[in-house]
Amino acid sequence: MNDLRQYTSLTRIAPLQERGFTVRSLPREEWATGDYVIGRVRTPPRGYSEIEAPSGRMVEVAEDVDVVGALGVRHATLEVTGTWEQVGAAGHLDVLTSAGLFGAMTSTSPYAKSLIQLEYTGHAFLDGQKATMRRFVPSVPHQPFAVPTVLMTGTSMSAGKTTAAKVIVRQLKAAGLRVLGAKLTGAGRYRDILHMADAGADHIFDFVDVGLPSTVHPEAEYTRIIQELLSRMAAVDPDVAVVEIGSSPLEPYNGTAAIRAIADSVRCTVLAASDPYAAYGVMEAFGMEPDVVTGVATNTQAGIDLIESLCGVTALNVTDPAGPPALRRILAETLDLASSARAL
Numbered sequence: 001m002n003d004l005r006q007y008t009s010l011t012r013i014a015p016l017q018e019r020g021f022t023v024r025s026l027p028r029e030e031w032a033t034g035d036y037v038i039g040r041v042r043t044p045p046r047g048y049s050e051i052e053a054p055s056g057r058m059v060e061v062a063e064d065v066d067v068v069g070a071l072g073v074r075h076a077t078l079e080v081t082g083t084w085e086q087v088g089a090a091g092h093l094d095v096l097t098s099a100g101l102f103g104a105m106t107s108t109s110p111y112a113k114s115l116i117q118l119e120y121t122g123h124a125f126l127d128g129q130k131a132t133m134r135r136f137v138p139s140v141p142h143q144p145f146a147v148p149t150v151l152m153t154g155t156s157m158s159a160g161k162t163t164a165a166k167v168i169v170r171q172l173k174a175a176g177l178r179v180l181g182a183k184l185t186g187a188g189r190y191r192d193i194l195h196m197a198d199a200g201a202d203h204i205f206d207f208v209d210v211g212l213p214s215t216v217h218p219e220a221e222y223t224r225i226i227q228e229l230l231s232r233m234a235a236v237d238p239d240v241a242v243v244e245i246g247s248s249p250l251e252p253y254n255g256t257a258a259i260r261a262i263a264d265s266v267r268c269t270v271l272a273a274s275d276p277y278a279a280y281g282v283m284e285a286f287g288m289e290p291d292v293v294t295g296v297a298t299n300t301q302a303g304i305d306l307i308e309s310l311c312g313v314t315a316l317n318v319t320d321p322a323g324p325p326a327l328r329r330i331l332a333e334t335l336d337l338a339s340s341a342r343a344l
Contacts, residue, residue, distance in 0.1 A: 005066045008100020009190040010213055011036065012054035014136040016068060016124055021131060023122035031084060031123075034133040034213055035071045037102055039093045039118025040064060049116060052098040056190045067118060069100025070133055072213030074187045075252050078157050079112040080105055091120030099189040101213050134211035137228070145230035147180065148335050149265040152244040153255065153288075155278035160295030161244050162192050164272055166199040167318040168242050171328050173200035180238035182206060184226060184258040186246025187214040196242065203236045205229060215246070215253045222254045226261055240335060241265070249286050256286075268334035273297035276306040283311055292330050294318050 007017050016036065023038055031037075041061050050058040051067060061067060071084035074096040082096045086104035094105040095116040105115060124131040150168055154161045165181065172179045181196030183206040193204040207215055210229045215222055233241065243262060249255035259266075269288065272295030273279035279293050290313055297303045298317040307315040314330070316323050 004064065005038070005068060006051060006059060006061055007054055008067060008069045008098075009052040009054050009056060010070045010100040010133070010188050010208060011068055012190065013133065013208060013211065014131060016126065016131060017054075019126060021124045021126045024125050025120075025122040026130075028087070028089070031071060031087075032132070033072055033084065033217070034211055036068060036124040036131040036133070037071055037093075038066050038068050038121045038124060039095075039102060040066050040121050042117045042119060044116050045114035050098060051095065051100060051116070052190055054190075056194045058098065061116065066121060067095070067100065067116075068124065069095065069102045070188075070213040072096070072101040072103060072187070073216040074101055074103070074214055075216050076157055076187065077247065077251065079109055080115065081107045087120070093118040093120055097187050097189055097214075099187075099208075101187055132211070133208070133213060137209070137211040140228060140231050140235065142227070143231040143234040145234045145262060145265055147234060147238055147241045147265055148267045149241045149243050149262055150268045150270060150331070150335070151259065151262070151266045152242065152270050152272065153249055153259070153282075153290075154245070154272040154295065155248050155274050155282045156251075157247045158296075159248075159274040159278075160272040161246075161270075162195050164270055164294045164318050165242050165244055166195055167324060167327065168270070168331070169196050169199040169201050171324060171331060172240055172242070177239040178202050178237075180205070180233055180236060180241040181244075182229075182233055182241060183244045183246060184229070184262075185215040185253040185255050186244075187216075187253075188212070192244065192246075201242070203233075203238060205233050215258075217254060219254055219257050223257050223261065226254075226258060230261060248282055249288075250282065268292075268331060270294060273307065276303055276310055279307050280310050283313075289313065291334055292316055292327070294323075
């Protein structure tokens with residue numbers, strides 16, 4: 001076994017590190033989304049040479065280290081797009097996210113940091129079979145998801161969804177509720193749901209738990225797979241769920257399908273907006289009327305005023321001292337929980 005091998009957080013559902021595996025080079029026609037592959041680091045870019053380990057810690061990588069990740073697709077509006085399907089015959093891979101999403105970069109923002117570049121060394125094989133993310137997902141009985149849910153969605157990535165989710169989790173935990181935190185769409189990074197755990201969530205889940213490296217995926221198959229995740233979420237029997245939809249529902253991460261899958265359970269919708277006009281645009285395009293708008297757009301009173309006049313909805317800066325009390329009132333009014341209105 002290569003002592004210099006490092007594992008990314010997309011491997012956290014698989015026993016690769018514990019059981020060991022062999023490495024076998026496969027022709028491109030045998031590659032697929034979710035395959036576990038190994039790439040050797042070429043000269044890492046200065047200032048961005050870290051990966052997210054299975055624990056969620058950021059770990060620095062060096063030249064000639066083998067990194068274990070998974071093939072996938074990313075379509076980030078503010079940073080990088082890329083897909084494993086564009087990897088050429090030379091086998092050059094880009095680390096599209098720190099979680100170990102591997103593919104070939106197809107475009108990048110001029111403001112994004114340069115990516116770690118790898119040379120494909122092979123696929124991971126365990127017990128003689130190709131190691132894929134879906135292979136290590138245990139089957140669970142179907143269980144309807146009927147947990148009262150706070151839906152966190154946004155106008156784009158980096159709009160403030162996770163920040164708001166942490167505040168909401170803290171408010172719900174202070175009310176004595178059992179809280180589940182989840183992320184149903186995005187490009188697999190462990191840190192978002194770990195932030196919810198740090199805020200007090202009793203259970204955390206994301207799409208990686210059911211074998212998806214990202215949710216840029218055929219909608220019908222995504223919808224089937226996400227039902228497995230919802231069954232696992234329902235099985236822990238929380239009082240309330242705080243569920244984040246990565247990026248925005250209008251992007252190709254299946255946000256619309258995810259919202260449809262939990263629609264009957266949503267009691268409160270929180271829209272994190274990058275600016276007031278983006279809030280208006282998502283509300284108009286998606287036909288959404290959130291219970292509250294928060295995020296970067298509410299950092300100043302000017303932004304709050306513009307959202308409220310333009311969109312006709314309440315806007316709150318949840319990081320302002322006045323934000324949490326106002327948020328508690330909204331949660332108490334919208335969540336259909338017998339104890340929450342008294343406790344919040």
